[in-house]
Amino acid sequence: MNRYESKFIQKIVEDLLHKLGPKCLDVAKYPVGIESRVDYIIDLLSIHSNDVRVVGVYGMPGIGKTTIAKAVFNQLCHGFEGSSFISNVKEKTVEQLQEQLLCDILKPNTWKIDNVSKGVNLMKDRFRNKRVLVVLDDFDQLKQLEALVRERNCFGPGSRIVITTRDEHLLTQIEVDGKYHVKELHQHESLQLFSLHAFKDTHPEEDYVELSNAIVDYAGGVPLALEVLGSYLFRRNISVWKSAIKKLRKIPNRQIQKTLRISFDTLDDDKVKAMFLDIACFFIGWDKEYVVEILDGRGFFPDIGIDILIQRSLLSINDENELNMHDLIRDMGREIAREVSYDHPGKRNRIWLLEDALDVLNNQTVRTKFLWSWTSKQSYILSNLM
């Protein structure tokens, strides 16, 4: 087979994959409580009406908005002419988001957008007669949302758009047609999700029923907390459980970030902790093999370490082999990195914010000069003393 044949075959495969439609998104290991919430959102979307509808899904971090949105997408995408699930938008420009939307829906073509209004016009031109499903996951900036959905007539009749956000007000600003508030899991759902992580079973083991109920109570129906606590306690003995409950008792108002932190604090290997902090500060969204090389160079044992972090639900790896961390877990990691010294970024081990980095770099220059003048002054005094 020559090069041209193999290229030709590759092209056929790509076309076929495109015709087969979008591939399913990976939802959750244990999708407890998802179905009823998905049904409610699909209801709000009234799939059979011919207008363009936008539905907003909001709720606190860790409550499962992304998981629910993925499940909605999986369930509906095959009924549309084109579909796109846009996530991890924090560092992307508005033009990049428009490009992604165009590429997802019109693939295998690719698009290059250099300004927003060109993007909007292109969308109008290409989508006007297409019935599409678009999910915009975890948006918190009006500017980003407006560039994609301000003009409903960009999309063909019957199109549906789902937006997830922490900020309900954003949904009001964009004038959504319906809103869904994702609330905490019920007690029985919580216990089930926790047990699946802690025991790989829908119910706790007999000796652990009371302890499980206590932990579930502290997790406050937040799926992320249930998952992290359950993953931590998997196959641990009763004394570890008791000490976890003791730690949880000390956390005021059941603050979820502090709850998650127990999982970090109890990592017994400092190298795994350091690896977690490196990833939280620098390597989210990077290719796993790439980061493994770096962490290996750091003298860590990344393959084992990454496995431990995944088992603890502190880290995940997506279909593209990229390192992924829930926002709340990432924030917890960065908070720990920041705790070393709040006021003096220069004393910290890891710096990832531009302003802190510039602050440190400028101070270093200043400090070097100062030290130099101090030492020369000192040596001047010294030489005079002698």
Added chain:
Amino acid sequence: MEGLALDVRASTVASLSTKSFTNMRRLKLLQINGAHLAGSYKLLPNELIWLCWLECPMKSLPSDLQLNNLVVLDLQHSNIEELWKGTKVRNFQLAPKFSIMKFNLELHFSHD
């Protein structure tokens, strides 16, 4: 300090002085996307394991830049044409653990 990441591509920062790095001898991870560096490159920490310099403005790396412990060098979307002047990319002296170089094209190195 073990890790420092900054991306000046979307900021107004014109250039950084390599002097700023003199007190960071232990720095292992460094990302300076889009940055212009002024001053002697000897002042950069030589324990670096990761150097990520997307959109590096130079055509070749300065000859006084020492990267004896480097494992990953990432120079994507940069103007770099040759690593060090007169040295073809493939022939440059590798650190013992050097494994990935991301360039405008990607090269992987393997050690025996």
